[in-house]
Amino acid sequence: MKHLDYYRPQSLDEALALKGERGAEALFIAGGTDVMVLGRQKKLDCAALISLRGLAELTQMKLEGDTFFLGAGVTLSRILNSPEAARHLPILHDAVQVMGSTQMRNVATVGGNVMTAASSGDTLGPLLCLEAVCRLVSAQGERRVPMHEMFTGPRVTAARADEILLGLDIPLPTSGDRKSSGCFIKLMRRAALDLALINVSVQLWLDEAGETIAKARVAAGVVAPTPVRLVESEEALEGAPLAEALKEQAADHALGRSCRPRDSDRCSSWYREEMVRVLVPRAAGRALNRMGIDAGQVG
Amino acid sequence: MRQVIEFELNGQEVSAAVTGGQTLLDLLRDEFELYGVKEGCGAGECGACTVIVDGLALTACIFPAREVEGASVTTIEGLASAQGELHPIQESFVNQGAVQCGFCTPGNVLSAKALLDENPSPSEEEIRVAIAGNLCRCTGYTQIVEAIQDAAGRKS
DSSP, rough: OTTOEEEEOOHHHHHHHHHHHGGGGGESSSSSSTOOOOHTOOOEEESEEEEEEEEEEGGEEEEEEEEEEETTBBBBBHTOOOOOHHHHHHHHHHHHHHHHHHHHTTTTTHHHHHHOOTTOOHHHHHHHHOEEEEEEEEEEEEEEEGGGEEETTTTTTTTTTTOOEEEEEEOOOOOOOOOOEEEEEEEEESSSSOOOEEEEEEEEEOTTTTBBEEEEEEEEEEESOOOEEEEEHHHHTTTTTTTHHIIIIHHHHHHHTTTOOOOOSSSHHHHHHHHHHHHHHHHHHHHHHHOOOOOOOOO | OEEEEEEEEEEEEEEEEEEEBBBHIIIIIITTOOOOOOOOSSSSOOOTTEEEEEEEEEGGGGSGGGTTOOOEEEGGGTTOOTTTTOOHHHHHHHHTOOOSSSSSSSHHHHHHHHHHHHHHSSOOHHHHHHTOOOOOOOOOHHHHHHHHHHHHHHOO
């Protein structure tokens, strides 16, 4: 790995030009918490690294109207320490809280988590539930890819090799008068520095009267080759009166077509399925609690 | 391709020729002979190589050396005074019995320093979060937490 060329472009245009020059032999590196580990394991197949760390375009985090823009280069620590993120996007805030360690969160970026595209990536379920849109830039310009179209295979995204993830446009879940909240739960063997055995994300929107769930987004990680939405679970929650919605329905429907965990050395598929049944209603209950609704006992 | 970079290391302006894939850990140990920066897991998971870069604790074993260009880096060697007087956090670690085999100590002290610089009177929970990335296999966490509380008490 020592013989790599390492570039530190100072602008997005410069980074794109370098990628144009070096082509497939160059990889982008953001925080490096994935890339450097692969490099040290001699699993990195490239001749050059192009660092995205210095790019001002990628490090913005701001609320503009009804859209929360999260630059790809924003570190997990910055999200964790952002009162705006905690207030508007509690589902994402939950996730960064249990990712890695302080040292890791100080350098790891949300864009890196998206582009690594591991099934266990903890920000991915929340971003799926929030219906974030990936803004990809290349020399040809910018295109927008919705999160649910982003993950095409294990560690594979819809982004082309010449594209840089600029950031994510997140429609504010509470825009207008809609009541909405979410919750993320990660099952780990220890409290820090662990990959998820599974993770579950639920974002709920209430109807105007605040009596039924108008819209639900449910996602899970490490239950399929990519992070997935659990569509059957969403359908079971939508239209349901509040407290009853959680008790049986979500659990029964959580294991839809997209949920097909496998055995790994970390835990069994059986355990993962059982935990999806437990954690989906639990996360939905906590999301309701956050809207001031007593959802009863939900596991 | 070697590239000469300049940065601040424990308060002094330094320069070094680094290679593209070189880690900050290798740079600090091999070029500057700062052996207080320990290599444990080599994958960012044990915290033994923790250093402070521009105020933030990070694991040097997976941090590209090139990225400290223009930055300020603090290792454990930068804490005690030139006369050998210990930093208050180091003193607290000694006094509270927070040092056993010593391998995790530099990382724990630097995680504590980054925390206290940012938050001079942290709660026990905040201390535990700050050092969650520093593994101690002698399992002396209680003393480490108490040492950090002690250091916070002295500062304020």
